[in-house]
Amino acid sequence: DIQMTQSPSSVSASVGDRVTITCRASQGIGSWLAWYQQKPGKAPKLLIYAASSLQSGVPSRFSGSGSGTDFTLTVSSLQPEDFATYYCQQGSSFPRTFGQGTKVESK
């Protein structure tokens, strides 16, 4: 199985901050990477797919980059509604696997 490792596991930030989350795959996955946002009691929401493609309706302050084994999700200017847990997920091979999550908290 491909292991997905996110860092950090949590980050404290303020509104307006630039926030960067990293995801590393245990083997190369090309661009088969998606990012999701999840808020308590809600279903995950797709933000980014194919490593850098913005899902329709997602604000442009979210961006993704990377390929192979190293990927990044960036929120350019954190908004109040962005405090949540973020997960990466590889779609290169079965079983699909998620990172352990990164919680973005208010400083």
Next chain:
Amino acid sequence: QVQLVQSGTEVKQPGASVKVSCKASGYTFTSYDINWVRLATGQGLEWMGWMNPNSGNTGYAQKFQGRVTMTRNTSMSTAYMELSSLRSEDTAVYYCARDGNSWSRYDHWGQGTLVTVSS
């Protein structure tokens, strides 16, 4: 609009089985794979498996092999996930998610079904 609506909260005893439904609307049910993902308290998202609603083909995570069965009723546009031999560690919120057909992206999700396993 695309919607996935799941069945309600379940409380089960250890050793029992649970069957969660996921009713799709707003798109052609047989054109998109359905995946199942769960979230246990204090844990991260865990992928359980997928099903092609057109063929009925399935694929399961090794962890759940032998305990999980994914099926569908195409006339009702509904997917099902049955998990047997429940144990306390299976207490979680279970989600169905539509695979958007390119890049293995889960573009629409059900609202989640809480399954509690307790004696």
